[in-house]
Amino acid sequence: MVKVQSIDRAFLLLQELAKKSGGISDLSRRSGLPTSTVARLLSALEESEVIERIDDGYEYKLGPRILQMASQSNKGENLLAIARPHMVSLVDQLFENTGLSISSGYEVQYVGQVNCANPVQIRDWTGTRLPMHVVPSGLVILAHWPKKAVQSFLDRKLDRYTPNTVVNKAEIIKRLEKIKEDRFCWCLEEFSEGINSIASPLFAENGNVMGALHVHGPSYRFPSDSMKKIVANLLVSQAEKMCKELKHK
Amino acid sequence: MVKVQSIDRAFLLLQELAKKSGGISDLSRRSGLPTSTVARLLSALEESEVIERIDDGYEYKLGPRILQMASQSNKGENLLAIARPHMVSLVDQLFENTGLSISSGYEVQYVGQVNCANPVQIRDWTGTRLPMHVVPSGLVILAHWPKKAVQSFLDRKLDRYTPNTVVNKAEIIKRLEKIKEDRFCWCLEEFSEGINSIASPLFAENGNVMGALHVHGPSYRFPSDSMKKIVANLLVSQAEKMCKELKHK
DNA sequence: AATTCGTTTCCCACTATATGGGAAGAACTT
DNA sequence: AAGTTCTTCCCATATAGTGGGAAACGAATT
CATH class of the missing domain: 3.30.450.40 (GAF domain)
Structure with missing residues (x-):
């Protein structure tokens, strides 16, 4: 079974965000990944509208896209x-x-x-x-x-x-x-x-x-x-x- | 805003899968990505338990992980x-x-x-x-x-x-x-x-x-x-x- | 059984692409 | 105003993702 590092990590971060929202350095600590990497991944996830910022601030949370996918997942x-x-x-x-x-x-x-x-x-x-x-x-x-x-x-x-x-x-x-x-x-x-x-x-x-x-x-x-x-x-x-x-x- | 190609593509595929489940070549056509790439990405997504195979066959669908994240997304x-x-x-x-x-x-x-x-x-x-x-x-x-x-x-x-x-x-x-x-x-x-x-x-x-x-x-x-x-x-x-x-x- | 078509899976050389350290800049705290 | 803790940016590096193509597989047809 093949792995793709960035995807693995992306979902690791999403999983963390599902538990609790947080900022870049917070997630970096929680996940053990370097801050700059977390910053880049989160930015990419934000771009894909999977996560979004709370009140346009520095904290991220899961976005509506997840809900939307979930709502379509069973017919x-x-x-x-x-x-x-x-x-x-x-x-x-x-x-x-x-x-x-x-x-x-x-x-x-x-x-x-x-x-x-x-x-x-x-x-x-x-x-x-x-x-x-x-x-x-x-x-x-x-x-x-x-x-x-x-x-x-x-x-x-x-x-x-x-x-x-x-x-x-x-x-x-x-x-x-x-x-x-x-x-x-x-x-x-x-x-x-x-x-x-x-x-x-x-x-x-x-x-x-x-x-x-x-x-x-x-x-x-x-x-x-x-x-x-x-x-x-x-x-x-x-x-x-x-x-x-x-x-x- | 930074992009990460593989993540972008992963969610492109997830979006397609949300619309309708499908196999590798099917998704390759629908998304416009090369088959081998789609195969690798899907395999990675499967690894992360975000998608899974229908009846252990060759078709993929969104998995429970999505539901789970959705259920945790709002407190x-x-x-x-x-x-x-x-x-x-x-x-x-x-x-x-x-x-x-x-x-x-x-x-x-x-x-x-x-x-x-x-x-x-x-x-x-x-x-x-x-x-x-x-x-x-x-x-x-x-x-x-x-x-x-x-x-x-x-x-x-x-x-x-x-x-x-x-x-x-x-x-x-x-x-x-x-x-x-x-x-x-x-x-x-x-x-x-x-x-x-x-x-x-x-x-x-x-x-x-x-x-x-x-x-x-x-x-x-x-x-x-x-x-x-x-x-x-x-x-x-x-x-x-x-x-x-x-x-x- | 043998052939064909449409799959998925595997392999591998290539370099595009993600990586992470560190610096600079922004925000809060005191 | 200085100090601390964030985020953002930059860039040299090589790792990790890429995609063409071949091989293997399965289903369908004759």
Whole structure:
């Protein structure tokens, strides 16, 4: 795989800017690149209208071009935009954080989250990527992949994240079958101790899984025994609603 | 302003990909760049996880990284996501297309649109940029700028788009005062003959205007005399609602 | 199976192009 | 007004990007 230095660096800077806006020397420190190089790259990015200055000053931030590209990236419709009301509704009903992830290679990428009011809550995972077998979002995606694809997923080293992580291949395959029927998957402290979560798949127009909606909370309170079934039902039906919306848009 | 060739070209390709996914030679034709160059650039972009292959094949599309950056571009909250339900609600009430734009320099950039069911409708402007004085979205933004900024905006050549376009500076200043009071602005065929539209401003947490919500339709039916006031009221109150949501998020 | 067409991928010599140190100039701070 | 911390500019250097062309690959056709 080929690299192009300036492009690599450009996106390194964009990534930094996504975290937090800043000036040239600030970004130079954060990224470890020489100031003059940062100055040139930022200037080029500004030229392309990907970033812009805050109040015409010396600080840069991501520009509208990013939003525009994002809004066109899924057949002109923005996944995040469609997802958000559904996520808000889930948070209102379940009082735990809700997230959105999409599949990317053999990993899930978290692209959005809506938080609950409770001061004790799971941190925002937006931007992180995780292997599919350690999170329910990943497992529900896998469950709807063709057998061959699943096979090649499993033909690699599967990392263990906690004592609960399932890394046994036969076990995973069996689990996936159940998930495909259920349309949801619980993971109890399989990715990180103290976190439980549940996910339900999202399908694109063509019928392929594209991502997942999930709800997660601290394991001491989520899910309470009495709520387990209710949570699953709510999540699944919300995800289904969202898919319908995705279809005729 | 400095340019960096590879970055320029990278975003040229991304822009093409945003329009439509495609393979190397396809993009080479569309962009006018040599195939080997396109291959290298795409490979670098893939490496940076900005684009990815469709079904592991030879076609590329924008990847999740774009979405992720977009979702973090406005203080971790996605403008499009918050806006969408409000836009949908307006469409449901007014039966005309609704759009979202943000300010960028001396121009407005259209970043989102929700369409009505009516077969006769305004085309999707998403992605285009227009000078502020020819569209109501731009005018409502200008109206909330500091005087000095407005002055330097006006100290440039103002293009006329239709016979109705207002390019007289004194006239514009007077108009802006009215708009600031009203919180909305109608433009009747000032940008394009056959299109009427109305916009209301959106404010960021710090109180600055960041963009606008607008509704537009074919001039033969929109706005009907009886609806003019109602439309304005609905739009303004929806925009205000959305601003509140933007604030405590 | 064999041929063709349209891909992508690889290679490599070339020099255009990005690089980064340092100086000069602008902005804030004290 | 002097000091500090920025951004911007310049320029010699060689690295890193470039693009032509060949090879490899895949799909489609006969």
